[in-house]
Amino acid sequence: MNHDLLIKNGKPVGNGYDGKTSLDIRIKDGKISEISEAIVQNDGEELFDAAGNYISGGWMDMHVHFREPGFEHKETIETGCRSAAFGGFTEVACMPNTKPATHTRDVVEYIRKKAEGEAVSVHPIGCVTKDRAGKSIAEMADMKKGGAVAFSDDGDPVYNSQVMRVALEYSSMLGMPIINHEEDLELSRPGHMNEGEVSTRLGLDGTPGIAEETMIARDILLAGFTGGHVHVAHISTRKAVDLVRQxxxxxxxxxxxxxxxxxxxxxxxxxxxxxxxxxxxxxPLRTADDVEAMIEGLADGTIDVICTDHAPHAVEEKEVEFIYAPNGIIGLETAWSITVKRLLQTRKLSLEEILEKIVIKPREILTLDVPEVAIGERANLTIFNTDESWVYSPKRVRSKSRNSPYLNDKLTGRAIAIYNNGKLVVNTIDG
Structure with a gap:
């Protein structure tokens, strides 16, 4: 149920607001009805004091793994939404490597049904191929009718070039992207980290950057040939960024x-x-030069979106020898602080440019409505700061899993609250 809310003393940013002026925002029946100074609280209206924090359109992460159905010991839709809300995200798109895989309309609808009532909107991504096996195209049109927003076999690439061609042709007719996990398996396996000086020194099998780059080059050629839309998932090397830029x-x-x-x-x-x-x-984590290339790609617009690839694993799954551990970390709760540290504090990107990567671009790619801080718009908001220091201790983790390299780190910048689907979620630091 929508409830009436008055947000006091926030600093709207975006949609013509510069983030410098404190204003009040009134929400009535789930929509923004007033934006002004010194709005007086009405009887029965909930009050939230944003106390000088910024207010933007709600953030979106277009690449998460919520594990349900099938792997609820790692994460559930409920706990994933809790984690997303703590990180400031009002919407997410969840990958289909579930069990059963999200390759039919009923699984898409199951995920949407499970997410009903959550403050975080969950958009399922359907499989490209049946059971993510890479052999035959899944029921794309039917999944779109059920609410799928894109197609991917993430966790594995669409390896067969003919299958990828057909997938791009079908998806383009539906106006939806193919999100491909870019990996030449013959070049990458059995790599456990980036192939380079460090892997050589440690004696670990490495995955070279070219395993990613060759698949990206193939997909770019196929997108050009078919006119389809390919979205490169979790890009990580300088040469890969160069390929996309060109x-x-x-x-x-x-x-x-x-x-x-x-x-x-x-x-x-x-x-x-x-x-x-x-x-x-x-x-895998790459070199310092690759890290710098990611930042350059964000700054010049080559890289459209900041995401997390939030990938929960149970403690017992990660507490094994390095070569036997599954890949992936949770990221929803720390992404904003990392972004503040690496992009905002270094002035590589402005606040408005960063918000474009987490508010506007992911929704444009998935053809979803972009939330606006404007009168008459449905209220979908993130309230956040860029200067609060806090420690990401294990007791503050909202995900069901704890597999993060940032545990116990001192971070800067935090999402204070979100408002979406008629619900206010306030992120108190310890509860």
Missing amino acids: AKKDGINVTTEVCAHHFDLTDEEVEKRKFDTNVKMHP
């Missing part, structure tokens, strides 16, 4: 995203942390 110049319909950890950490963390499995992910 493809955009050539007018090919390609977009891409980068995970927060890929513009922050390098493969040296594996050695520094003595094989801590919380720095094992796929694509």
Whole structure:
């Protein structure tokens, strides 16, 4: 049920607001009805004091794994939404590597049904191929009718080029992107980290950047040939960014995203942390030069979206030898702080440019409504700051899992609250 809310003393940013002036925002029946100074609280109206924090359209993460159905010991839709809300995200798009895989309309609708009533809107991504097996195209049109917003076999690439061609042709007729996990399996396996000086020194099998780059090059060519829209998932190397940059110049319909950890950490963390499995992910952490390329790509617009690839794993799954641990980390709760540290504090991107990557672009790619801080618009808001210091202690983790390389780190910048689907979620630091 929508309830009436008055947000006091926030600083709207975006939609013509510069984030410098404190204003009040009144929400009535789930819509923004007034934006002004010194609005007087009505009887029966809930009050939230934003106390000088920024207010933007609600953030979106277009690449998360909520594990349900099938792997509820790692995460559920409920706990995933709790984690997203704490990180400031009002909407997420969840990947289909569930069990059963999200390859039919009934699974898409199951996920949407499970998310009903949550403050965080959950948009399922359907499989490209049946059971993510890479052989035959899944029921794309039917899944779209059920609420799917894109198609991906994430966790594995669409490996067969003919299958990928057909997928791009079908999805383009539906006006939806194919999100591909870019990996040449013959080049990448059995890699456990980035192939380079560190992997050689540690004696670990590595995954070279070219395993990502060759698949991206193939998909760019196929997108150009078919006219389809390919979205490059979790880009991680300088040459990959160069490929996407050139493809955009050539007018090919390609977009891409980068995970927060890929513009922050390098493969040296594996050695520094003595094989801590919380720095094992796929694509792996790359070199300092690759990290710099991610930031350059964000700054010049080559990289469209900041995401997390939030990938929960149970404690017992990660507490094994490095080579046996599954890939992935949770990221919803720390992405904003990483972004503040690496992009805002360094002045690589302005606040408005960052918000474009987490408010506007992901929704444009998925053809979803972009929330606006404007009178008459449905209220979908994130309230946040860029200067609060806090420690990401294990007791503050909202996810069901704890596999984060940022545990116990002192971070800066935090989402204070979100408002979406008629619900206010206030992120008190310890509860």
